[in-house]
Amino acid sequence: MKKVDYKALSIILLVFIIPCFIYYSKYENIRNSIENNSITLFDENKAENKVNALLEENRDKELINNTSYEKFVYLSFKKDEIMTHFVVDIKTGEETTILNYVKEDKKTEFFNKIKELLYLKYPKFIASNLEGEEQILDVELLENELIIYYKGDSVEPKIEDQLLLHVNYNEVKDYLDFTLALDNKYENENGYHYNKNKKTVALTFDDGPNGEKTNRLLNILEENKAHATFFMVGNRMESGRDTILNVLNKGNEIGSHSYSHQNMKRMRLNDVIQGEKKTREIYKSITGKDLLYTRPPYGNITSQIKSNLDTIFINWNLDTEDWLHRDKDKIVNAVLKDIDDGDIILMHDSYDTTVEAVEELLPELYVRGYQVVSVSELATLKNITLEQHHLYYSLKEV
Ligand SMILES: [Zn+2]
Incomplete structure (x- = not known):
């Protein structure tokens, strides 16, 4: 039986197999990074496609806003005084809501602040029925505030007016994952500020x-x-x-x-x-x-x-x-x-x-x-x- 030539084997290993392995590993890295890049590129396209699709679907309406924020694109349209808003996530290209961009660890603080502002604006019989995320119908973004629209169908006695809350960015900026313009002169809505026209x-x-x-x-x-x-x-x-x-x-x-x-x-x-x-x-x-x-x-x-x-x-x-x-x-x-x-x-x-x-x-x-x-x-x-x-x-x- 022939003796194994360890010397030759070592040479083969050194000269061919190891470089091949190193080359393959490098190639794997490059391949992965190309794939990752192409995933990102593909998703950006997805977001862009979604935004374009929404622009197309709503072309009978007036485009009021088309702004890219850090993590989403916000679109708003108007027709016959009715506003429609869309939020498209830049990463996934999916339609979502502004509330998904409240920082995960600040959700409680955010909703406590909203509750405080609700009770400042509305009587208790209304405010107590608007607490909780499930009562929110829609959120509109303006230059330095968000407007929260409520369902309010459990309010008794029934109220005809659309229930909504203007929330200045200053009040919630620490809780949000996006940036609006800061505005130092603002007043929160206050139910005790009586109106001459009422x-x-x-x-x-x-x-x-x-x-x-x-x-x-x-x-x-x-x-x-x-x-x-x-x-x-x-x-x-x-x-x-x-x-x-x-x-x-x-x-x-x-x-x-x-x-x-x-x-x-x-x-x-x-x-x-x-x-x-x-x-x-x-x-x-x-x-x-x-x-x-x-x-x-x-x-x-x-x-x-x-x-x-x-x-x-x-x-x-x-x-x-x-x-x-x-x-x-x-x-x-x-x-x-x-x-x-x-x-x-x-x-x-x-x-x-x-x-x-x-x-x-x-x-x-x-x-x-x-x-x-x-x-x-x-x-x-x-x-x-x-x-x-x-x-x-x-x-x-x-
Ligand atoms: Zn008396």
């Missing part, structure tokens, strides 16, 4: 402060982005100090409802003046502020009181008779059947039925397009300067 009514509550009932009303007002004017009785103010401060802290206002709730028509002028003076002093000692308005008990004054008492008299033109019926539905219906722009509504924060009625009414008024505010806010929105020695029943635009 129907507006003043809500007023007499006979307080009424502790727990007044405080429940304050929460309901707050949840609905509404304000009210509370006409309070002077001799109840000391014991209702905390409630008074709470009324003011939540952006509402307070007027006088006389010192001891007597019918001013049956009082001597001097007693009326002294009672009002006492009420103002107590109020000032609690709040440091002056009382500007007076609602006479039962709405009763004489022309003598009107010309001699230095105050602005505020009555009402929509009486809910809540003190008489003490029936939630009757109070709600009394308002809904007669309400009109510029009305001043009379209620009393002394009854549970009134509190329940307001809770039902405020969302209903909101969906009907009404803003519910204090007397001062109503006067401002209607461009009316309230004057002393005048008696007002409503504040319709002049």
